[in-house]
Amino acid sequence: MRFHVLTLFPSMFESPFAESLIARARRNGLVEILTYDVRAHAETPRSVDDYAFGGGPGMVMKPEPVFEAVEAARKAGARGAPIVLLSPRGRRLTQTVVQNLAACDNLTMICGRYEGVDERVRLHLATDEISIGDFVLSGGELAAMVLIDSVSRLIPGVVGSTESTRNDSFTTGLLQYPQYTRPAEYRGWRVPEVLLSGNHGEIARWRREESLRITLASRPDLLETVRLSDDDRTILKKLEAGSQP
Ligand SMILES: C[S@@+](CC[C@H](N)C(=O)[O-])C[C@H]1O[C@@H](n2cnc3c(N)ncnc32)[C@H](O)[C@@H]1O
CATH class of the missing domain: 3.40.1280.10 (SPOUT methyltransferase, trefoil knot domain)
Structure with missing residues (x-):
């Protein structure tokens, strides 16, 4: 370019x-x-x-x-x-x-x-x-x-992995989930256990829930245009009702 x-x-x-x-x-x-x-x-x-x-x-x-x-x-x-x-x-x-x-x-x-x-x-x-x-x-x-x-950033080869731009805020239609790195515990603040579990299915689910939670809190307007699955809608209903999904 x-x-x-x-x-x-x-x-x-x-x-x-x-x-x-x-x-x-x-x-x-x-x-x-x-x-x-x-x-x-x-x-x-x-x-x-x-x-x-x-x-x-x-x-x-x-x-x-x-x-x-x-x-x-x-x-x-x-x-x-x-x-x-x-x-x-x-x-x-x-x-x-x-x-x-x-x-x-x-x-x-x-x-x-x-x-x-x-x-x-x-x-x-x-x-x-x-x-x-x-x-x-x-x-x-x-x-x-x-x-x-x-x-x-979107030109192929500029960002090391295309997965990282695919997961960016707005690209998915939602804001991104929280990111953590080592150490697993810093000043007593622990990284969410699920991220240390090695269970990729659980991690993906946690990230989706967090994306929905953050988007609902900070940019609810984005939820009007993003394509949501039935699972997403269930999570959002629980979040809106103030309970943990
Ligand atoms: C001081 S601004 C001119 C503002 C203009 N008098 C007005 O009230 O719309 C000078 C230049 O900064 C750029 N600029 C200022 N704000 C911008 C914005 N929000 N997005 C893109 N360009 C901007 C434009 O190129 C603009 O011609």
Whole structure:
């Protein structure tokens, strides 16, 4: 997967992807992150933004350098690829959106700054508009990084075992069960006995119950769309009634 990122601050993308999983994926050629300095596509380095027509505080990113930078990305292989404008107005980023984007070979992202980007970029250049949540960042760079990280995890070979991404929160439709590692006892807090039992059937059942319990407590809205088995429904009824399943 090749990510093409249009930004006024390309160096922001260096250190977050120089460590751990994504760094290894880059070394192995599974992920490529190409940044395009929007300033380099402006008439002068200082002419990337201008006052808003109609007045008001703050500056707006001009359309020309953004269109030009996208053209450079197209020449580098992004022709035909989705062009995502990061914006608080966009559709909300979810694991389903991430899964769909992970099927692309190239993905172009436009990071806004200041008051945002000239509307003509949204209307005539971007093919998608994504928000990472109902809050306002200073720029689209952190949102683009969230997108790069979450999408990269789903590229085969990036995470060691595909089982771990299959069991992730949201991928199953539920939140994930609690995880424990050694020691089996720490400061008197013992790991649930079932996890030490070696009984894989019991462990799977405990994990499913815990996923349902945590989802019911923290994100009951997810239960409206997930496919539930008869066993799941019985467990949920007991949980809702306040008894142990
Ligand atoms: C300060 S914000 C502009 C906010 C804009 N004035 C508004 O009220 O919607 C600058 C840039 O940060 C990015 N940004 C801010 N919040 C975001 C979010 N929740 N998701 C994705 N991008 C965001 C966008 O690229 C945006 O153009």
